[in-house]
Amino acid sequence: MRILVVEDDAVLMNGLQVGLSLAGFTVDAVAACGDADAALRSTTFDAVVLDLMLPDGSGLDVLMSLRRRNQMTPVLLLTARDAVHDRITGLDAGADDYLGKPFDLDEVAARVRALIRRAAGRACPILTWRGITLEPGTMIVTRAGEPVRLSRREFTILHALMDRPGQILSKAQLEEKLYGWQEDVESNTVEVHVHHLRAKLGSATIQTVRGIGYRLGEDSA
Numbered sequence: 469m470r471i472l473v474v475e476d477d478a479v480l481m482n483g484l485q486v487g488l489s490l491a492g493f494t495v496d497a498v499a500a501c502g503d504a505d506a507a508l509r510s511t512t513f514d515a516v517v518l519d520l521m522l523p524d525g526s527g528l529d530v531l532m533s534l535r536r537r538n539q540m541t542p543v544l545l546l547t548a549r550d551a552v553h554d555r556i557t558g559l560d561a562g563a564d565d566y567l568g569k570p571f572d573l574d575e576v577a578a579r580v581r582a583l584i585r586r587a588a589g590r591a592c593p594i595l596t597w598r599g600i601t602l603e604p605g606t607m608i609v610t611r612a613g614e615p616v617r618l619s620r621r622e623f624t625i626l627h628a629l630m631d632r633p634g635q636i637l638s639k640a641q642l643e644e645k646l647y648g649w650q651e652d653v654e655s656n657t658v659e660v661h662v663h664h665l666r667a668k669l670g671s672a673t674i675q676t677v678r679g680i681g682y683r684l685g686e687d688s689a
Contacts (some may be wrong), residue, residue, distance in 0.1 A: 469514040469584055469604075469625065469628075469645065470493070470496070470512070470513050470518070470645055471488055471493045471496070471499075471513060471517060472497070472507055472516045473485060473495055473497040473516075473517045473528065474516065474517065474518045474527060475499075475519045476500065476521075476522050476523050480569075482528060484497070484573070484576065485497050487574075487576065487577065488517075488573075488576070488577055490548060491573075492620060492624065492627075494647065494648050496513075496649050499523070501522050501526070501527065501529055501530050504527075504530045505533055508530070508533075508534055508539065508541070508577075511644070512644060513541055514541070514587075515541065515542045515543070515544065515669075516541055516609045516654065517544050517576065517580065519545075519546050520546075520558070521546035521548070521549070525560075527547075531545075531561050532562060535561070535562035540587065541587075543562065543565075543587070544579055544583060545558045545563045545565070545566045545568075546568075546576070548568065554556065562621040562651055564583050577605075581593070583605075593605060597626070597630050600609055600669060602627060602630050604659070607620075609623065609624055611668075611669055611670075612625035613687075616668050616669060619661075621646050621657070621662055622661050622668075625642055625646070625658070625661050625665065626640060626669075628645050629674065629682065629683065632683065633684050634683065635683060636680050636681045636683045637681050637682055638680065638681035639658050642658050642681070642682065643657070646658070646661075658682075661668060662674050662682060673685055
């Protein structure tokens with residue numbers, strides 16, 4: 469899952485990038501309202517972690533601009549302004565959740581996972597599909613009850629496909645989940661990771677829809 473972090477404190481930004489990356493997210497980060505607005509207009513994110521006090525304005529402006537465009541991307545507000553009326557203002561402006569500073573990185577990751585799950589209309593935190601289970605919180609995958617060791621990017625691809633069973637995801641859509649702005653995209657990376665997933669989970673697990681993309685295999689046992 470790909471996350472945008474909007475935070476002008478360099479130490480906090482770095483901590484969020486590292487912590488959320490270790491939790492299995494692909495993380496991009498910006499430090500100002502203008503950059504955040506531009507990023508949200510050009511890139512599809514699964515969630516946004518948004519500070520309120522930014523050098524060129526309020527994170528609420530970014531949030532309200534996002535909602536005026538009818539973009540439903542889940543937003544978690546992070547701020548030192550943790551009075552009740554501040555929380556009410558943020559939530560009424562369109563935020564999905566609110567967390568005061570200082571915060572625990574594991575809690576941020578858990579709240580982001582919950583927001584993404586709710587946005588997808590799922591109550592259960594564990595994804596299951598024909599004998600395969602995937603736990604986003606622990607990054608554990610099992611097949612027929614047996615653990616399967618996956619790399620972070622293999623896990624990301626499987627997560628994206630299991631999150632949308634039956635839906636075809638293009639190579640470009642999967643690359644967006646795998647790579648942040650600062651990372652070079654290798655031409656055959658998706659194909660390589662899909663090959664590894666088939667080797668570990670069964671050749672019929674992921675189906676190639678020629679010229680379109682990939683989906684969970686219709687005939688997998």
